[in-house]
Amino acid sequence: MKKEEVRKHFIERFGDVKGFLYASPGRINLIGEHTDYNGGFVFPGAIDKGMVAEIRPNNTDKVRAYAIDLDEYAEFGLKEEDAPKESWARYIFGVCREMIKRNVEVKGFDTAFSGDVPLGAGMSSSAALESTYAFAINELFADSKIEKFELAKVGQATEHNYVGVKCGIMDQFASIFGKAGHLMRLDCRSLEHEYFPFNPKGYRLVLLDSVVKHELASSAYNKRRESCEAAVAAIQKKHPKVEFLRDCTMDMLKESKANISEEDFMRAEYVIEEIQRVIDVCDALEKGDYETVGQKMYETHHGMSKLYEVSCDELDYLNDCAKKCGVSGSRVMGGGFGGCTINLVKDELYDDFVKTTKEAYKEKYGHEPKVYDVVISDGARRLA
Structure with a gap:
């Protein structure tokens, strides 16, 4: 939704005194899945879809949100006991509370918001919402401004403390720090980050949403974390300085193979290789080598499907369609068991790829995948 439409709804709801317009994006992750809790790297970018909110202080101690x-x-009020019952409002309330905990004197405000991040497609609409309000509240109410990384942590803490989701920092980080024409390599151990150019002239990024979500996700996710921890524990017997799989080489893993179950070995093999793939993709982008980037994406999909076993038939089928159509790179994006593939497609192949895949997928599964073109864009900002 465009900012003019948000303003129109705001004025209809709260009167014709204008507020301030803010926006934050959703995100993609080009490569680096299940590496975050293993001390590795992720490689997200902000996208041209997100949340827009108009906000105007109202001189009360109440937030009125539409x-x-x-x-x-x-x-709702701004005290802990004032938590709203509406799930969407808890995100805004949580951000207010987390900013108050950081000594920001948050006052009441009127707000209306809208977004064009597709829900359930793994582009982090919730992080976009949190980042919009964290950025705005910081501008409107903080005497001494909070640093951007702390704003990302505000969004993460909102998920943990007011929504009940124990997420990592990547989504909020990408939404706050996004930069047009760049992806960001975030070191999940040190929280240091670095920008890398992403200007794929002659290519397009497109997400194909399988429109399925399998129920295995949360229990399977926990099981895979346990596998990674078990592999680390076995390796630590010979290499006591190892803390995460990030610290391990394939030689270390093979050396400890006798003490690791076959399943745990496969999980660890995927993670060690995936952490290296993120570094390889960074090197390739600095050379403008998008074919190598694409090849690494296919390697990630194979690892997630066969070693980490978090893909599903629908995602594997979308990946196979991409290969058949000559797409440069394709992989499952996100935790797995449903959601999207992210595809790096040459301009001249785009139309045929989308048409062919939609038809083939519908014939096999009874419905078409949803198609989302994305462009790498800027992070949280004030619009007007």
Whole structure:
């Protein structure tokens, strides 16, 4: 939704005194899945889809919020016991509370917001919402401004403490720090980050949403974390300085193979190789070598499907379609068991790829995948 439409809804709801317009993006992750909790790297970028909110202080101790897309209204105070019942409003409330914990004197405000991040497609609409309000509250109410990384942590803490999702930092980090024409390599151990150029002239990034979500996700995710921890524990017997799989080489893993179950070995093999792939992709981007980037994406998909076993038939089929159509790179994006593939497609192959895949997928599964073109864009900002 464009900022003009958000402003129109804001004025209809709260009167014709304008507020301030803010926006934050959703994100993609080009490569680096299941590396975050292993002390490795992730490689996200902000996208040209996100949240837009108009916000105006109202000289009360109440927040009056209107969710345009849901056509729902909520009103709540700023004390811990004032938590709203509406799930979407808890994100805004949580951000307010986390900013208050950081000594920001948050006051009441009126707000309306809307987004065009597709829900359930793994592009982090919730992080976009959190980042919009963290950035805005920091500008409007903080006497001494909070640093950007702390704003990302505000979003993460909102998920942990007010939504009940124990997420990592990547989504909020990408939404706050996004930079047009660049991806960001985030070191999940040190939290240091570095920008890398992403200007794929002659290529397009497109997500194909399988429109399925298998129920295995949360229990399977925990099981895989346990596998990684078990492999580290076995390796530590000979290499006591090892803390995460990030610190391990394939030689170390093979050396400890007798003490690691076959399943745990496969999981660790994927993670060690995936951490190296992120570094390889960074090197390739610095040379403008997008074919190598694509090849590494295919390697990631194979690892997630066969070693980490977090893909599913639908995602494997979309990946196979990409190969048949000559697409440069394709892989499952996100935790797995459903959601999207992310595809790096040459311009001249794009139309045929989308048409062929939609038809083939519908014939096999009874419905078409959803198609989302994405462009790498800027992070949280004030619009007007």
